[in-house]
Amino acid sequence: MATTNDEPLPLHELISRILAPEPSFQKPKGLLSGLGTMQALNQSLANQPLLDFINATLRGISQVIFVNNPLSGLLILVAMFIQSPWLGSMSLVGTASATLMAIVLKANPGAIQNGIFGLNGMLVGAAMAFFGGFGNGAWNPVWAIAIIILSALAAVAMETVGTWFAIRFRVAPLGIPFNGVMLTFLLLLAFVPQPFFDLGPPPPPFPAGAIDGFRLVQSLPICLG
Secondary structure: OOOOOEEEOHEEEEEEEHHHHOOOOOOOOOHHHOOOOOHHHHHHOOOOOHHHHHHHHHHHHHHOOOOOHHHHHHHHHHHHHOOOHHHHHHHHHHHHHHHHHHHHOOOOOHHHHOOOOOOOOOOOOHHHHHHHOOOOOOHHHHHHHHHHHHHHHHHHHHHHHHHHHHHHHHHOOOOOOHHHHHHHHHHHHHHHOOOOOOOOOOOOOOOOOOOOOHHHHHHHHHHHH
16 A cells, blocks of 8 residues: 555555455454454444453454454463462553553554554553562662653654664564663663662573573473463
């Protein structure tokens, strides 16, 4: 797809067009109404800002596994809270912060509604909760504030650098904003002395002969799974 000047459309416009239902699409009924991308729900919530924000946040959570469905996002969030309330809380905070920043930036409404911006916020929140859990992060308000700021920055990066990346290279940026924000944060922690963020003690070194080569190779496909 291209504009009248033969320039490729911005990433979020392309995504919103791809996600739009086909004119001949028949809405599922009954139990099947929760399947697919549930675009009918997006249309019904277009004039209800609070419910639409919740819908977009849950879709952002589900986008982490390449799904665009608020019910899937809710199931993922519940599972995270069961595993770790700290992890679930910060993942929700990160997704909501990125979604809210995208609204402030007046980004493409279709992309916001379908969780494109919440994706990177979710990743930032989950990663920060994971790293902080080994140090002084668990229920530390300083880490929560950092998650809000970094998730918002990920949304800014998605709207600016992400759009440029998509137009320049014609591929979706996906988690590039998350990686850029998190790597910058971790590098600052590693090289700039500060008293606020503690990642915990370094792991002990592997003793000689402790690494099982077969199990190491076996772990690679498991990690992908």
